[in-house]
Amino acid sequence: MPISISDGDPGGLSPPGSGGDRWTAEQLAGLKDRLRQRAQEEGFAGMGICAPDAVPEAAGRLAAFLAEGHHGQMGWMAERVEWRGNPAALWPEARSVIMLAEVYTPQDDPRAVLAMPDRAAISVYAQGKDYHDLVKRRLKRLGRWLLDQGPAEAGIKVFVDTAPVMEKPLAQAAGLGWQGKHTNLLSRDLGNWFFLGAIFTTIDLPNDTAETSHCGTCRACLDICPTQAFPAPYRLDARRCISYLTIEHKGPVDPDLRAMLGNRIYGCDDCLAACPWNKFAVAAQEIGYQPRVGAPELAELAGLDDTGFRARFAGSPIKRIGRDRFLRNVLYAIGNSGLPSLIDVARPHLSDPDPAVADAALWAISRLHGLGSGEIRDTVPPDRRE
Known part of the structure; x- marks a missing residue:
C-alpha cells in the first residue's frame, strides 16, 4: 500500500x-x-x-x-x-x-x-x-x-x-x-x-456539501486591521498585512507601515480575534499548542544572538524566519514602545552586519529620541551610512 x-x-x-x-x-x-x-x-x-x-x-x-x-x-x-x-x-x-x-x-x-x-506580541499559533x-x-x-x-x-x-x-x-x-x-x-x-x-x-469517498458564507454585513475583521490590508471584503493585499510583513517580507519594511506594527513581532491575530463566530470556538485539545513563548520582554529578545535565538525558539515556527528578520521586527517594536529606556537596548544593533537590522535600530532610536534619523548619524559607522 x-x-x-x-x-x-x-x-x-x-x-x-x-x-x-x-x-x-x-x-x-x-x-x-x-x-x-x-x-x-x-x-x-x-x-x-x-x-x-x-x-x-x-x-x-x-x-x-x-x-x-x-x-x-x-x-x-x-x-x-x-x-x-x-x-x-x-x-x-x-x-x-x-x-x-x-x-x-x-x-x-x-x-x-x-x-x-515593553512586551512582544506573538501570534497565537506560534506560541x-x-x-x-x-x-x-x-x-x-x-x-x-x-x-x-x-x-x-x-x-x-x-x-x-x-x-x-x-x-x-x-x-x-x-x-x-x-x-x-x-x-x-x-x-x-x-x-x-x-x-x-x-x-x-485514490479512494472515491462520498463528498460532503460545500459551505456558504455566513458573514452577512459584519465588517469586524476588516475594520480592526491596523494597516488596512483588505482592499475589499474577501480580498487581501498581503503587502500590507502584518503577518506577511513580519514573517515573509525580507529586508526593511516600508517606513510608512512600521509604526502600524506596534509591538507585533511575529504575525497578527487582530482580524481572527475580532470575528463574532469565535463565540462558538472550541478549546484546543493538543497540549503542544499551549503557550511556551507567551509575551517576552523586548529587551530580552533584542539581546539574542543567532545561537541564543535558535535555542530560545527551538521547535517553534518562529525559528523559520531566522535571527535577522526576527531582530528587525523586535527593533521596530522597540521603536513603537515609547520607552526611552530601550534606546540603549537598540543602540548596539546600529552596526549589525544585516542592513535591515541596522536600519531598524536607527529607526527605533530616532523614534524614541523624537528626532530625525539624520541627527543620530554620527553614531552609525561611516561605511553603513547612506
Whole structure:
C-alpha cells in the first residue's frame, strides 16, 4: 500500500494504485463514517471530503491575486501555479480530498498584549510547538489507518501547509467552513482558530456539501486591521498585512507601515480575534499548542544572538524566519514602545552586519529620541551610512 507524506514537491512521489474501484457505494459510505470517527479519536475537530476538482473558481481568484501583485515577495505562490490553482492537477490519480481541522483556540484574548509596550506580541499559533509537525504526525496516523481499512490498492498523499495546495477553498468545498471577509476559514462550530491538513487519496469517498458564507454585513475583521490590508471584503493585499510583513517580507519594511506594527513581532491575530463566530470556538485539545513563548520582554529578545535565538525558539515556527528578520521586527517594536529606556537596548544593533537590522535600530532610536534619523548619524559607522 503506497503512502506518501509530503510537505513540498509532489512531483517526485511514487504513483499509487487505483483504490476504490471494486468497492460499492455502501461500503465507501461506511468507510467514510468510520474515518470520521477515527479522525475525532485522533484529535481533529472536524473533517470534510470533496473532489479534487471541486474548486474550479480557485484558479481565477489566484490569477487575479498574483496579477495585482498582492502576494508581495511570496514568489513561491506564482511557482507551479497550475498545481496551486487546480488541485486535480496536483495528483491526477486522486479521487477524494479529505480536509481536517485542528483547533488551537487561545484561552484569552490575544490582543491584550498590544497594551504592553515593553512586551512582544506573538501570534497565537506560534506560541506553542510547530503546528507543521503536530498536524503532520496526526495526519500520517489517520492516513495509515485509512490504508489499512480501505481498498487493497489504495494510495494517499498528505499535505500540511507548505505544499501547493489551496487548503481554504478545498475546506470550504468539503463543508468545514467558509472563507470569511478576512480570507481565513471560519466555521459556525469552530470559530476561526484552527489549522488545516489535507489527505489526497485514490479512494472515491462520498463528498460532503460545500459551505456558504455566513458573514452577512459584519465588517469586524476588516475594520480592526491596523494597516488596512483588505482592499475589499474577501480580498487581501498581503503587502500590507502584518503577518506577511513580519514573517515573509525580507529586508526593511516600508517606513510608512512600521509604526502600524506596534509591538507585533511575529504575525497578527487582530482580524481572527475580532470575528463574532469565535463565540462558538472550541478549546484546543493538543497540549503542544499551549503557550511556551507567551509575551517576552523586548529587551530580552533584542539581546539574542543567532545561537541564543535558535535555542530560545527551538521547535517553534518562529525559528523559520531566522535571527535577522526576527531582530528587525523586535527593533521596530522597540521603536513603537515609547520607552526611552530601550534606546540603549537598540543602540548596539546600529552596526549589525544585516542592513535591515541596522536600519531598524536607527529607526527605533530616532523614534524614541523624537528626532530625525539624520541627527543620530554620527553614531552609525561611516561605511553603513547612506
